[in-house]
Amino acid sequence: MTISKEQILQALATVEDPDLKKDLVTLGMIQDISIEENKVSFKVVLTTPACPLKEVIKNNCIEALENSLGTDVELDIFMTSNVTTTRDNTPLLPQVKNIIAIASGKGGVGKSTTASNLAVALANSGAKVGLIDADISGPSVPTMFNVESEQPAVKQENGKNVIIPIEQYGVKLMSIGFLTPADSAVVWRGPMASSALKQFIGDVEWGELDYLLIDLPPGTSDIHLTMVQTIPVTGAVIVTTPQKVALADATKGLSMFKQPQINVPILGVIENMSYFTPEELPNNKYYLFGKEGGRKLAEKFEVPFLGEIPIVQSIRESGDTGYPAVLKEGVTQKAFSDLAESVARQIAIRNASKAKTAVVQMGA
Numbered sequence: 484m485t486i487s488k489e490q491i492l493q494a495l496a497t498v499e500d501p502d503l504k505k506d507l508v509t510l511g512m513i514q515d516i517s518i519e520e521n522k523v524s525f526k527v528v529l530t531t532p533a534c535p536l537k538e539v540i541k542n543n544c545i546e547a548l549e550n551s552l553g554t555d556v557e558l559d560i561f562m563t564s565n566v567t568t569t570r571d572n573t574p575l576l577p578q579v580k581n582i583i584a585i586a587s588g589k590g591g592v593g594k595s596t597t598a599s600n601l602a603v604a605l606a607n608s609g610a611k612v613g614l615i616d617a618d619i620s621g622p623s624v625p626t627m628f629n630v631e632s633e634q635p636a637v638k639q640e641n642g643k644n645v646i647i648p649i650e651q652y653g654v655k656l657m658s659i660g661f662l663t664p665a666d667s668a669v670v671w672r673g674p675m676a677s678s679a680l681k682q683f684i685g686d687v688e689w690g691e692l693d694y695l696l697i698d699l700p701p702g703t704s705d706i707h708l709t710m711v712q713t714i715p716v717t718g719a720v721i722v723t724t725p726q727k728v729a730l731a732d733a734t735k736g737l738s739m740f741k742q743p744q745i746n747v748p749i750l751g752v753i754e755n756m757s758y759f760t761p762e763e764l765p766n767n768k769y770y771l772f773g774k775e776g777g778r779k780l781a782e783k784f785e786v787p788f789l790g791e792i793p794i795v796q797s798i799r800e801s802g803d804t805g806y807p808a809v810l811k812e813g814v815t816q817k818a819f820s821d822l823a824e825s826v827a828r829q830i831a832i833r834n835a836s837k838a839k840t841a842v843v844q845m846g847a
Contacts (some may be wrong), residue, residue, distance in 0.1 A: 484557065484736075485605065486521070486523060487518075487527060488516050488518065488551060488607075489687050490506050490551060490552065491513075491516055491523060491525070491548065491552075491554060492513065492516075493551070494548050494550070494676075495507055495508050495513050495544060495553035496508040496509070496554065497547050497549070498513075498540065498543045498544050498547050499543075499837070500512070500530075500540065500612055501536055501537075501539065501540075501637040502530075502536070502828050502831060502832050503530070503832065503835045503836075504594075504675065505704070505835075506783065507527065507540070507544070511528075512527055512528050512529065512751070513525055513526070513527060513528075514526045516740065518579065518666065519765070520557065521555060521556050521557055521559055522556075522557040522558075522710055523552075523556055523557070523559070524558075524559035524560070524561070525545060525559075525561070525564070526560075526561045526562075526563055527540060527541065527560060527561070527562050527829065528563055529562065529563070529564040529565075529606070529695075530565070530566065530567045530827075530831035530834070530835075531564055531567075531610065531827035531828070531830070531831055532564040532566070532608045532610050532640075532693075532827075533604075533605060533609075533610060533823050533826075533827035533828075534564065534727050534824070534827065534828070534831075535821075535824040535825075535828065536686075537562055540562075541560055544558075544560055545558055545560070547587070547812050548671045555785040555837060557774050563781060564609070565794060566580050566693035566694070566830075566831075567580070567582035567583065567830075567831055567835065568717075568834060569583055569834050569837075569838070569839035569840070570582070570715065571628055571839075572837065573714075573715065574687055575684060575713065575714050576684065576692075576695065577578055577687055577691045578689070578690055578691040578692065578693075579613070579695045580692065580693050580694070581693065581695070581717040581718075581830050581834075582695050582697065582714055582715070582716050582717050582753070583694055583696050583697065583699050583716070583717055583718055583719070583720060583750070583826070584699055584707075584710065584718070584719040584720070584740075584747065585597065585598040585601070585696055585697065585698050585699060585719075585721070585722065585785055586699045586719055586721055586722070586725060586736045586740070587699075587701055587721065587722045587732070587733060588709070590621075590701035590722045591701075592701075592722055592723055592729055592733075592754060592756070593625060593724070593755040593792070593798075594698065594699075594701070594722040595616070595618065595623045595624065595698050595757075595836075596627065596755070596798060596802050596808075597625075597696075597722050597753055597755055597792065597822075598614065598696055598697070598698040599614070599624060599627040599628065599802075599807055600723075600807045600808055600809040600815075600819040600822075601696065601720075601819065601822060601823055602614040602654045602694075602735060602769060603652045603653065603654055603807045603810065603819075604694050604809045604810050604819045604820050604822065604823035605693075605694055605823045605826075605827065606652065606653035606654050606811070607810075607820070608797075608820075608823060608824075608827070609691045610656050610676060610693040610694055610786050610827070611690075611691055611693045611694075612633060612653065612655070612692065612694050612696070613654065613655040613656070613689050613691065613692045613694070613695040613696070613798070614654050614657075614695075614696045614697075615657050615658075615683045615695065615696070615697045615698065616656070616657065616659070617619060617658065617680050617682075617683070617697050617698055617699050617700060617706050617710065618698060618699070618700040618701075618735070619659050619676040619679055619700070619706065620700070621700065622658045622659050622660035623660075624650060624656055624658045624660065624716060625656075625658050625661060625662075625799075625807060626802070626803070627658035627719045627805060628649075628651040628652065628654070628656055628660075628802065628805055628807070629651065629803050629805025629806060630649050630651050630656065630677070630805070631660070631805075633649045633661060634661055634662075634772075635647055635648060635649055635657070635661050635662075635789035640688075642684065643686070643793030645687070645688050645695060646682075646686055646687045646688065647687075647688050648688065648689065648699075649686055650659060650690065651723070652810065653691075655689060655692070657683045659679055666822060667716050670778065672823075675704060676706055677708075677709035679708050680706055680710060680713070680763065682708065682712055684713055685713075694827075694830070697710060697716075699715055702804065702847050703724035705741065708843070711745050711747060711842070711843040712842060712843045715835065715839060715840040715841060715842050716747045716835070716840055717748070717840060718747065718748040718749065718750035718833050719747050719748070719749055719750060719751045719828060720741065720750050720751060720752075720789065720826060720829060721733055721736055721737045721751075721753070721780075722753045723750065723752060723753070723754060723755070723777050724754070724755055724756045724757075724769055724772050724776070724777075725754055725756070725757060725770070725772045725773040725774060725775065725776035726764075726772040726773045726776060727773070727776070728775045729772075729776070730777075730780055732754070733777075734829050736751070736786055736795055737749060737780070737786075739813050741784070741796060745843055746753060746840070746841070747840055748833050748837055748840065749784065749786040750785055750786075750787065750826060750829040750830060750833060751778050751781060751787035751788060751789035751825070751829055752778075752780050752781040752784075752786060752787075752789060752790070753789045753790060753792065753822065754776065754777025754778065754788075754790070754791045754792070755779065755792045755821060756771070756792070756793075756794040757770075757772075757777070757791035757793055757794070758770050758771070758774075758791070758793050758794070759771050759793065759794045759795070760793050760795060760814060761808075762795070762796070762797075765814070768793075771794065772811050777791070787827065787829050789822060789826060790818065790821055790822045791818070792815075792819070792822065792826050793815070793818060795815060797811060797812060797813065797815055798815055798819075801815075805817045807819075
């Protein structure tokens with residue numbers, strides 16, 4: 484039996500990407516088809532290395548080809564990925580595919596912990612990741628990555644000083660904490676803090692990145708406006724805890740991005756400190772701060788609910804020792820790995836279904 488490329492494409496056109504709701508052939512995900520007698524090999528290029536449906540898609544391809552060509556055909560399917568982007572021909576950060584804002588309405592909800600673990604989890608999946616610590620007055624990324632004593636190198640490029648980010652656990656990092664003494668307070672007015680963020684965006688050698696996460700300060704401040712006026716943000720993730728007071732503030736943070744003049748797509752809501760599980764009773768869940776507040780917030784605004792992160796001692800210890808919880812086996816590793824998959828999926832869906840974000844134009 485002679486197998487043609489057309490037969491293979493016809494069979495694979497029946498396999499749909501469950502997230503993007505289109506078939507793999509239309510999406511251009513099938514590449515490098517090779518046929519040698521009864522052996523067929525090809526690549527399936529997914530939209531993210533963190534794709535949780537990798538095995539499902541591969542098995543669906545096998546089933547479709549066996550239905551069409553019979554079970555005697557030898558199949559060699561190579562699953563790879565190319566992270567999608569809507570950021571083409573951008574003057575700032577031209578090699579960065581997606582810029583993700585990590586925001587919260589109030590402080591103390593574990594936003595920086597979530598951002599740090601999300602960055603490491605995405606890097607562990609095989610993505611190229613950077614993290615900007617935009618909390619100028621309360622930088623915590625140096626501590627969380629155990630690089631408090633590090634200072635970034637500076638090089639000259641075309642007569643301009645370029646900062647080389649610190650790299651740790653596979654993530655490129657930039658924070659005001661690298662540039663100021665650890666025990667001194669950064670007491671700056673809004674314009675100075677905004678100027679620092681612009682420097683972190685424009686004067687740092689980020690290189691090629693699939694995801695650049697920006698860990699924003701709590702609330703809705705100058706920093707948030709500076710970000711959306713400087714670069715087109717792919718999407719925003721809102722971090723909250725389940726209780727009413729946190730949800731009230733998270734609602735304001737979420738509403739800011741949805742304002743018509745800002746219009747940054749909301750990728751979803753993360754509920755942190757969802758429940759407490761003691762190590763000796765792994766099946767017990769105690770809802771210390773109430774239940775499903777983050778899920779209800781997501782439902783109210785009709786945005787995705789990205790996941791729940793439990794409150795466990797190891798997350799606090801990891802933040803203090805600078806070794807992110809996602810690198811340790813157990814319940815937290817699974818929670819943050821699942822979260823990374825959810826976020827990556829929503830970025831791929833957003834890139835396939837929405838126009839690119841514009842830089843915000845507004846008066847000072």
